[in-house]
Amino acid sequence: MNYMAPDAARRIMEVLPDGLYSASEAASYYGKSIHTLRKWRRDGFGPKAFRLGGSVKYQGADLVAFKEECRMA
Secondary structure, three states: OOOOOHHHHHHHHHHOOOOEEEHHHHHHHHOOOHHHHHHHHHOOOOOOOEEEOOEEEEEHHHHHHHHHHHOOO
C-alpha cells in the first residue's frame, strides 16, 4: 500500500488548508490508500481534485471541507 509514515501525515495536517497536495499526501491525511482516492474520484465521491501537469492534486481547503462533510453529528 502507499501509506505515508505517521509523522509525515502529522506534518501534512499541520500545514492544511493552504497549498496543493499530491494523491499520496491526501490519502495519508485520510488514512486511506491512493487506490481508494482513485476509486472515489471515479465514482464522483471524495474531495475536489484536479490535474496539474498530469498529476492529480488536491487543495488543502478541499481536503478539510470533505472531512468535515463526512463527520457524523
